[in-house]
Amino acid sequence: MGVKKEHLPEFWKNYEASFKEEIPQNIADVSFVVLDTETTGFSLKKDRMLSIGALRLQNSSILAKDAFEVFLEQTTFDEKTVEIHGILKKGKVKRIQELEGLKILLKLLENNAVIVAHHVGFDIGMINEALIRHGMSKLLNKSLDTAVLFNRSLPRVKRKTDGHYSLDVLCEEFNISKTDRHTALGDAYITAIAFLRILDKLKPVSLEKLLKKDRFWEFWKTF
Amino acid sequence: MKNTISERIADFLKTFPPFSNLMKKQLDxxxxxxxxxxxxxxxxxxxxxxSAHHQFYVVHKGAIALWDKEEKTVLDICDEGDIFGLRPLMAHENYRLTAKSEEETILYAIPIEKFRPYIKENRRVADFLVESFASNTRNPYDKTNRGQLLGDALQSNSKNNTPLLDLQLVDFSGNIVSATEQTSVKSIAEKMTSKGIGAMLIEKEGLPIGIITDKDLRNKIATGEHSISAKAKSIMSSPVITYPTKLTITQAQMAMMKSNISHLVLTEDGTVHSKAVGILSKHDIMLSLGNNPAVLVKAIKRTNKAEEIKPLRNGVMNLLRGYLEQNIPLTLTSKIISELNDACIKRVVELSLEQMDSGPPVKFAWLAMGSQGRSEQLLHTDQDNALLFEDVPDSKFDKTRDYFLKLARFITVGLNTIGYEYCPADMMGSNPKWCNSLSGFKKMTSKWITNPGPDEVLLSSIFFDYNRVYGDKKLVSKLSHYIFDTVEQYPIFLTHLASGALMNPSPSGFFREFLVEQDGVHKDFFDLKLRALMPLVDAARVLILSRNIPDISNTWERYEKMAELESNNKELFLACSYATKALLRFRTKQGLANNDSGRYINLEQLNKEEKMKLKRTFKTIKQIQEVLNVRFMVSRIR
Structure with a gap:
């Protein structure tokens, strides 16, 4: 299994090389990449990504052009999750190879972008599994979990100990339209707006402080 | 690659000019x-x-205020779909205004270089921009219009509904009261007084030969020219001036002016040689014109049957429509309309009393509850009412109540005849529960106040806004004082009432989205009454009860009173008063336009301004609810 080091794809090398520069501390300068994956199920080992949606968020702005959503060809398939995301394995949408999808994603994640996702550990875990399958390593980016940050943004008495909030809860809390819920990019957009609202509440002075608030970060990484 | 985000942007932009003029592909x-x-x-x-950015902005959600140089005054507020920051780009100059978010906002920034080609190739886009720059008020919600919240967007389409007066046929009374030449002037005068009419037709062999009016009695009898025992023949105006029944209002007015008379006799063929079918007075004409509340009140007082009040109520509605069109202040409008509504109800009570075999055994009062009680009922809605009577010895109680129940049944039927639907919850004086003696009502209300559950709170919220429409003032005031005293002793009741007032959360969440109904026949409609008016009405009631101020049942008057009492919250209370009026005006306009109660609003039918104006009241609702929450410590019972 896997590809030998010297056969690593070019895009991975570029990705890796882009991490040399220091990550900016001023929140407005940080390039956040908000992403979401739709998968065949919840097992990191057995299940596969069906689509990836991601967008770049910097200085409270999202450039529509930068956002993308790809649908991946997969052989693993779980009928039960089709009900959630509505993606059929051989649906009508145009599909690309997983490797191709990873390439597009890594391009966006270059230069120390900070990954933001709802229950980010799962999405990163899925992506890492895919990267490893294709002979690459785990993602190098730092990450933030909107579920955890949301919990932190609440008054202490209202916080949940398990920190589990569905994206729907955030939609309701922030009155975000659910029109595109359960599409990868739709969920990514919802997550992005929720993230901005949470930032507004937390008002972190630096990226470091923000990462600290995301207490489960290290824990999720072991996922 | 699919891009949901740009698709949603396109979906949004396409509903607003100038983007609505672009082709789909261009917009994508x-x-x-x-x-x-x-x-x-x-x-x-x-x-x-x-210096100008390379992009201009469209508000997607939230609001942006444009301030003048010193940030002293807001020149414009941009809401959903509004464009700003474009003019400097076109004129190649720096920004002349400051744009600042009024609340959390999401903007769409559009690069000017990508947009410029469309201005050049699409004339309608160019026209729109030129026009909006020229008028300088793309957003009509600017300072000059601010006073006219919920103004006249509906005006243009309702104006044409009033038929041209010239074509409107006169409506005349068909009940002719007549006498003969030989009838004495005295008995004619008596009859005119008892019937409340201004003219008596004199007939001979079934044909009209003369007429005697109030004026004749004044000029010919009261002056002593003729004696009171004179016969009709000696003072009547003869021959009579007759017209056919198919007469327009204008023709009738012309005829009266021409002959300088106040009454026209309408006959079958329009000549004196056929049977008279009606008498038309100046007063009838004024009524047909329907623009005079005093005339309407007079007419209401003159009715002999509930059926006769019904057409007068149409006149009231016409009056209302006119007032709303002319943007007469709502305070005045509602005062007049409520007076007229009260006059109708009063007349129904009087007529019902006439139907009873005997007079009332003890003093009583007829109370309007709910919106009618608050003088906020402009459209016909359900009847909510109660009958309060003086205490009687136990032995006489059943008999007394039976009398009043019977009376209340006449009244409620009468009210139904003139257009008030029966109350589906049977909160009517004809229900023994709502027809009670003073101590009966005292017992009931003190039970609510001391054991306030959700039902009791709901009942209180309807009942406590009562207003006496007919009957004994002292009796009602005794009940009011009792209620206020009891509330003072059980302050926890206010907490429950406040909690009830918070049951309907303010109508918007973040980004001021409308909360629409989730299911039922009104799915996706906005419930204006429940979501916007009731929270304000309920809050006002709690506040005024807590201040122990009886006798003000009207919501905006309650807020005005509160503003007077609490100067530190003056601004909020006045905003509430204003919001209530604005919402009521809005509801009434909607109701008149759709011929319903105006309660459920189809958001798709509203234009953008109307939506924005509605939303502006929501902030106030949210604030007043926060005040209630804190002041009455609602959380301790939740």
Whole structure:
């Protein structure tokens, strides 16, 4: 299994090389990449990504052009999750190879972008599994979990100990339209707006402080 | 690659000019170039003097205020779909205004270079921009219009509904009261007084030969020219001036002016040689014109049957429509309309009393509850009422109540005849529960106040807004004082009432989305009554009860009183008063336009301004609810 080091794809090398520069501390300068994956199920080992949606968020702005959503060809398939995301394995949408999808994603994640996702550990875990399958390593980016940050943004008495909030809860809390819920990019957009609202509440002075608030970060990484 | 984000941007933009003039493909391409920008409350988009950005902005959600140089005055507020920051780009100059978010806002920034080609190739886009620059008020919600919240967007389409007076046929009374030449003037005068009419027709062999009016009695009898025992023949005007029944209002007015008379006799063929079918007075004409509340009140007082009040109520509605069109202040409008409604109800009570075999055994009062009680009922809605009678010895109680129940049944039937639907919850004086003696009502209300559950709170919220329409004032005031005293002893009741007032959360969440109904026949409609009016009405009731102020049942008057009492909250209370009026006006207009109660609003039918104006009241609702929450410590019972 896997590809030998010297056969690593070019895009991975570029990705890796882009991490040399220091990550900016001023929140407005940080390039956040908000992403979401739709998968065949919840097992990191057995299940596969069906689509990836991601967008770049910097200085409270999202450039529509930068956002993308790809649908991946997969052989693993779980009928039960089709009900959630509505993606059929051989649906009508145009599909690309997983490797191709990873390439597009890594391009966006270059230069120390900070990954933001709802229950980010799962999405990163899925992506890492895919990267490893294709002979690459785990993602190098730092990450933030909107579920955890949301919990932190609440008054202490209202916080949940398990920190589990569905994206729907955030939609309701922030009155975000659910029109595109359960599409990868739709969920990514919802997550992005929720993230901005949470930032507004937390008002972190630096990226470091923000990462600290995301207490489960290290824990999720072991996922 | 699919891009849900740019698709949604396009979906949004296509509903607003000038983007609505673009082809789908153009819009799709443009949308891909958009940057979505999130602004916290009170953050700047640009400042005066700053060089123009390479993009202009469309508000997606939230609101942006445009301030003048010194940030002293807001010149414009941009809401959903509004464009700003475009003119400096076109004129190649720096920003002349400061743009700052009024609340959390999401903007779509559109690069000017990507948009410019469309201005050149699409004339309608160019026209729109020229026009909006020229008028300088793309958003009509500018300072000059601010006073006219919920103004006249509906005006243009309702104006044509009133038929031209020239074509409107006169409505005349068919009940002719007549006498003969030989009838004495005295008995004619008596009959005219008892019938409440201003003229008596004199007939001979079934044909009209003369007429005697109030004026004749004054000029010919009261002056002593003729004696009171004179016969009709000696003072009547003869021959009579007759017209056919198919007469327009204008023709009738002309005829009266021409002959300088106040009454026209209408006959079968329009000549004196056929049977008289009606008498038309100046007063009838004024009524047909329907623009005079005094005339309507007089007419209501003159009715002999509930059926006769019904057409007068149509006149009231016409009056209302006219007032709303002319933007007469709602305070005045509602006062007049409520007076007229009260006059109708009063007359129904009087007529019902006439139907009874005997007079009332003890003093009583007829109370209007709910919106009629608050004088906020402009449209016909359900009847909510109660009958309160004086205490009687136990032995006489059943008999007394039976009398009043019977009376109440006459009244409620009468009210139904004139257009008030029966109350589906049977909160009517004809229900033994709502027809009770003073101590009966005292017992009931003190039970509510001391054991306030959700039902009791609901009942209180309807009943406590009562207003005496007919009957004994002292009796009602005794009940009011009792209620206020009891509330004072059980302050926890206020907490429950406040909690009830908070049952309907303010109508918007973040970004001021409308909360629409989730299911039922009114799915996706906005419930104006429940979501916007009731929270304000309920809050006012709690506040005024807590201040122990009886005798003000009207919501905006309650807020005005509160503003007077609490100067530190003056601004909020006045905003509440204003919001209530604005919402009521809005509801009434909607109701008149759709011929319903105006309660459920189809948001799709509203134009953008109307939506914005509605939304502006929501902030106030949210604030007053926060005040209630804190003041009455609602959380301790939740």
């Amino acid at each position: 391409t443009l949308s891909e170039e958009v940057t979505i920008i999130y602004k916290e409350k009170n953050s700047f988009v640009f400042n005066v003097g700053e």
